[in-house]
Amino acid sequence: MRETIQIIDNQSGEPVDAEIFDEVALAHFIETQAEWRPVVLAAARALSQQPNQGFLIPRHFHWDWTRKEAELKLLAVKFYGLACEGKLQGIMKVETVAHSCRLPEQQGKPLVYIDYVESAPWNIKKLMTALGQPQRFRAVGTRLFEAAVLQSQEEGFRGRLGLHSLPGSEGFYINECGMTPVGRDPHKQNLLWCEFTPEQAERYLAGE
Amino acid sequence: MNPKRTMTLNLTDQEMSVLDQLSVQKDLSKTALIRQALRLYQLVDARITRGEKLFFEDQDKQKAELMVL
Amino acid sequence: MKFNKDRNWLIKRAEQEDQHFISVGGLISRIDPEWQADVSSVPNVEATKTAFVRLLQLARRERRLSLEQLAQKTDVDLGELVKIESDESFKPTPRTIHRLAEFLKLPAKKLMVLAGLLQVKDFGLQQASVRFAARSEPVEDVSPEEHAALEEYVKFLNEQ
Numbered sequence: 001m002r003e004t005i006q007i008i009d010n011q012s013g014e015p016v017d018a019e020i021f022d023e024v025a026l027a028h029f030i031e032t033q034a035e036w037r038p039v040v041l042a043a044a045r046a047l048s049q050q051p052n053q054g055f056l057i058p059r060h061f062h063w064d065w066t067r068k069e070a071e072l073k074l075l076a077v078k079f080y081g082l083a084c085e086g087k088l089q090g091i092m093k094v095e096t097v098a099h100s101c102r103l104p105e106q107q108g109k110p111l112v113y114i115d116y117v118e119s120a121p122w123n124i125k126k127l128m129t130a131l132g133q134p135q136r137f138r139a140v141g142t143r144l145f146e147a148a149v150l151q152s153q154e155e156g157f158r159g160r161l162g163l164h165s166l167p168g169s170e171g172f173y174i175n176e177c178g179m180t181p182v183g184r185d186p187h188k189q190n191l192l193w194c195e196f197t198p199e200q201a202e203r204y205l206a207g208e
Numbered sequence: 209m210n211p212k213r214t215m216t217l218n219l220t221d222q223e224m225s226v227l228d229q230l231s232v233q234k235d236l237s238k239t240a241l242i243r244q245a246l247r248l249y250q251l252v253d254a255r256i257t258r259g260e261k262l263f264f265e266d267q268d269k270q271k272a273e274l275m276v277l
Numbered sequence: 278m279k280f281n282k283d284r285n286w287l288i289k290r291a292e293q294e295d296q297h298f299i300s301v302g303g304l305i306s307r308i309d310p311e312w313q314a315d316v317s318s319v320p321n322v323e324a325t326k327t328a329f330v331r332l333l334q335l336a337r338r339e340r341r342l343s344l345e346q347l348a349q350k351t352d353v354d355l356g357e358l359v360k361i362e363s364d365e366s367f368k369p370t371p372r373t374i375h376r377l378a379e380f381l382k383l384p385a386k387k388l389m390v391l392a393g394l395l396q397v398k399d400f401g402l403q404q405a406s407v408r409f410a411a412r413s414e415p416v417e418d419v420s421p422e423e424h425a426a427l428e429e430y431v432k433f434l435n436e437q
Contacts (some may be wrong), residue, residue: 003278114301156240
């Protein structure tokens, strides 16, 4: 799958063409480590100088890069990449089998689980502000999130979606996206499990 | 999306009945359900091949081992 | 896939995304251990830890707050606050430190050092912590001496 979609170029403020694809290769992961990590580290150091940034640098999952290659072959796992100007701007991993709905009204029904979604650090406003630089692109995370919802609809899961939100993003997923907060998961460092019903997914896609 | 190929599935009455029931329960088409089953099978098999073990844990927190061959 | 083609939808979503860290997992969530690791260790960790606990206790008592009330005010787990005050080896979470820093109006990074979450070579901080720990013994009311010691320590921590 490879499609052209729009993201926003921060400099012009206008939509520009980008590519979203699911043929993600190991080289893409290596690229994120090599290119993104130093920028994230620099921004984290800058942020740590500022007062009251507790939520922004949480200590959570250990993401095992060595397992990624094996996961590329699994039907249950799907990776999405978003590229613009020949560079990877965002990456996402979704999973369709190991998790199911927890909301009582749809308990046990399948959903698309977002295991991982991240924009390149130069696209994240809070990080770039800390470094005193402008963002490059906007709405990258949004497009990946949208792809996950669309996948859920295409699979026949009717838009049902689940994820464990980091503490600093809870407001975003609950208030802006309209997900239902279900509860803190003791098996996932007490992160908040957020879920979409089919109606909520529709409303999100339509922009309500 | 990816090009698809068609396959005919021969199931017993009982198997068909289970497929129907699970479809309703999971709010999935029969095709989507079979697809989920295949994904689950591959995922479990991959991890067991790697040497991991799959367990069920009952209400009393007693583990019983389930192996998929 | 039918991605939304509406320009206004995209701009609105971009604005929402920019207000938050919307990453799930990822590099940002792994950063914490990374930047803690690359500084050399400091002797006399006990003094800073004691100073941290005393600081909390005195600040709390000055404001006439029980642990429960403090937990409520700062939206921190009560169990964790109890452990901080009673268990020497206990390491609070960074989130808790930041909430406490906010409440006490103190620099979070300095509190992280005191609580043992960060290791930084700062002998000035060491000295001040040892002094404060020595001068602040847990008693019923905050004595004038304790009050003075607390004021001096807080002033020191706030200086950059």
